[in-house]
Amino acid sequence: MNGQSGTTHWALGILAAVGIFAAPPLVLAQDNPIRIAIEGQFPPFNYLDTSGELQGFDVEIADALCAAMKAECEYVTQDWDEMIPGLLDDKYDAIISSMSMSDERRAVADFTERYYDSPSIFITNKQSDLEAFAPDDLAGKSIGVSLATSQEAYAKSLYGRSDIKVYGTSPELYDGLAKGEVDVVFEDKLAAYDWLTNTKTGQCCEFRSEDIKDAAFFGDGAGIAVRKEEQALKTALNAALATITEDGTYNMINAKYFPFSIR
Incomplete structure (x- = not known):
């Protein structure tokens, strides 16, 4: 895990499209890995297996998003009640941990598009x-x-x-x-x-x-939290979310955990 506290700056780049009608995916030009916070105490969305490794729906979605962005990522386990404070203190760059986009959280952090919804x-x-x-x-x-x-x-x-x-x-x-x-x-x-x-x-x-x-x-579903000033990262995550939705990766992960759509 990367414990650095220095601010990471992100920039967006465009990969060449494959095929004349293919949408060019946004990728992240980065100097450091994207640090992603996950609680690890909310099965089946995120939990630690017997080897102490993070597993679950959130983890697989995060893996897929990082692959779509062609970005290096690393995970930071974080207690739930310190999630937002840790983000604001630059302990990590994003939270992918089933966080509902409530008004209270939107006041201090920004969110991507919804990646699932649950009452x-x-x-x-x-x-x-x-x-x-x-x-x-x-x-x-x-x-x-x-x-x-x-x-x-x-x-x-x-x-x-x-x-x-x-x-x-x-x-x-x-x-x-x-x-x-x-x-x-x-x-x-x-x-x-x-x-x-x-x-x-x-x-x-x-x-x-x-x-x-x-x-x-409860907001309008679960989104990925980022700091308000990290708009490049938010844009890249939204583009990656669209990519894994369109190519079937999201549905494959969904089906592994639930016999119905949670989108």
Whole structure:
């Protein structure tokens, strides 16, 4: 990992198009690797395998984007609650870690086009008698959320009469629900889908509410965060995202993790 703190400047170059109708892809002229922050605690989007290597949907998308830009990239694992501060402090150049483009985050960072979308949802133990999830319905109940997430902000804003229990990571959140530490958890639907579908402990629980979307809290999907002054990098990432969408790479990665489109 590159721990340098000096500001990296990016410039855009154009590769010769292959074929008369082919769009020339933007590539990044760079002096240093693009440093990409990924949490590593949000399966199936990003996680550390038994060897300590980053894996997941976000990682494969990042790999594909770097290949499309013909850019050298390196990954930096970063705790979620320090993601934006680390970007602003120039510890890395971009965040590809399932970050929703909320108004609060847009105020301090810039984002690419959306690369996937996922609603939030309430999840309970299968034995729970909870059927309604409005603030009045959950008054006096305990709601689990992950630290520094849009779900935490939403729950604390709207569910003031509930006991909001904050967990450090999504795996800890799921474990808390499975152990009965909370009545319900409020989580990103696609991340929870993987736990419910592909893990033994997830068999305890199920989706119970309707999908919840609120642009003020959850933005309009997950995007790649960059510093506001790094417009060349943003432009190159958007061009690369278009490339992997058009050539089928995105769909191939999508199908590896989900049996439905998340775009």
